[in-house]
Amino acid sequence: MKANVLLVVAVIAVLIALVNFSLTLTKIRDVNAIFTGLATDTGLVNLTISSEANVNFSTDTINFGSGRVDMGFQNATLYSWNTTSEQGNWSWGSAKYLRLDNIGNVNLTLNLSSDVNAASYLSGTNPVYQWNMTNVDTGACVNTTSTTALRAFSDVTTTQTKFCEPLQFGVGVNTVQIDFFLRVPENSIKGERTSTITATGTA
Amino acid sequence: MVSEKIVAVLLIVTIVVSVLSIVLTLTLSVKTPVRVIGQPKTEDSSGAKVSLVISPVKVPVQPSG
Numbered sequence: 329m330k331a332n333v334l335l336v337v338a339v340i341a342v343l344i345a346l347v348n349f350s351l352t353l354t355k356i357r358d359v360n361a362i363f364t365g366l367a368t369d370t371g372l373v374n375l376t377i378s379s380e381a382n383v384n385f386s387t388d389t390i391n392f393g394s395g396r397v398d399m400g401f402q403n404a405t406l407y408s409w410n411t412t413s414e415q416g417n418w419s420w421g422s423a424k425y426l427r428l429d430n431i432g433n434v435n436l437t438l439n440l441s442s443d444v445n446a447a448s449y450l451s452g453t454n455p456v457y458q459w460n461m462t463n464v465d466t467g468a469c470v471n472t473t474s475t476t477a478l479r480a481f482s483d484v485t486t487t488q489t490k491f492c493e494p495l496q497f498g499v500g501v502n503t504v505q506i507d508f509f510l511r512v513p514e515n516s517i518k519g520e521r522t523s524t525i526t527a528t529g530t531a
Numbered sequence: 532m533v534s535e536k537i538v539a540v541l542l543i544v545t546i547v548v549s550v551l552s553i554v555l556t557l558t559l560s561v562k563t564p565v566r567v568i569g570q571p572k573t574e575d576s577s578g579a580k581v582s583l584v585i586s587p588v589k590v591p592v593q594p595s596g
Contacts, residue, residue, distance in 0.1 A: 332534065334534075334535075334538045335534050335537060335538050335541075338537075338538045338541040338542055338545065339541065341541070341542070341545045342541055342544055342545050342548070345544075345545050345548040345549050345552065346548060348548075348549070348552045349548055349551065349552045349555075352552050352555045352556055353555070378570075378571045378572070379571045379572070379573070380571065380572045380575075381572050381573050381574050381575040382572070382575045383575050383576065383577045384577050385577045385578070385579040387579075388577075388578070388579040388580065389579065389580050389581075389582075390579075390580070390581045390582070391580075391582050391583070392581075392582065392583035392584075393583065393584065394583070394584035394586055395583070395584070395585070395586060396585065396586040396587060396588050397588050398588075399588055406583070408581075418583065426579045426581075428577065428579075432572070432575065436575075450585075506579075508581055510583070512583075512585060514588055516585055517585065518585050518586065518587050519584065519585060520582065520583075520584045521582060521583055521584070521585060522580055522581070522582040523580065523581045523582070524578055524579070524580055525578065525579045525580070525581060526576055526577070526578050527576060527577050527578075527579070528574065528575070528576040529574065529575050529576070530573065530574045531571070531572075531573040531574070
């Protein structure tokens with residue numbers, strides 16, 4: 329009698345397990361149908377492409393090298409696009425500019441800032457440290473509402489200065505160039521001077 | 532005696548089927564794609580350096596005498 333009861337319970341257990349197993353298999357088929365589709369049915373492939381802000385200095389260093397103000401002059405002038413200074417003996421031949429690319433997939437508002445300004449970078453009497461921006465790719469920097477016009481020098485600042493609104497994305501329309509103008513007074517601070525320029529793009 | 536053997540076999544089958552069911556369920560839960568929705572990146576920055584070395588102005592040495 330006990331054996332019969334045990335048999336009945338066991339049979340029920342097997343049935344339940346089989347039901348469970350069949351349900352699991354059914355679910356697997358449903359999932360496969362969702363992600364693979366069927367040849368005789370229609371499928372839907374849906375994706376969302378997220379926007380990504382991404383700016384990058386493709387040329388990220390200007391090194392004017394070592395030099396001094398020529399004797400008898402109150403200052404020396406350095407234009408980054410040249411290779412030598414005026415009234416000084418700096419000379420440089422490599423990078424003459426910074427170049428910035430919008431390598432993301434969205435137009436960006438571009439701001440520049442520096443960790444120093446003319447006074448803290450060069451010091452002395454009437455130091456000048458200025459920058460300007462030009463398009464490498466035609467129409468890259470749209471600055472209709474910018475506070476800083478293209479191709480016009482303005483003082484380098486430690487606060488965010490808007491240059492482009494927007495800087496466009498896409499190959500062939502996404503690169504701008506930043507040039508610098510320095511006037512080093514004869515009584516400027518001496519030694520190695522470095523300025524870090526930060527470009528910030530906001531979508 | 533025979534029915535006990537049958538019960539034993541049935542229980543073993545039950546155990547196997549249950550274990551298989553659990554394994555499949557776990558596999559399914561692992562393989563079910565999780566939709567990851569990333570937040571759009573709306574800001575980025577990049578840095579560059581402008582450097583120079585400023586040497587003292589060379590002062591001519593006055594001839595002695």
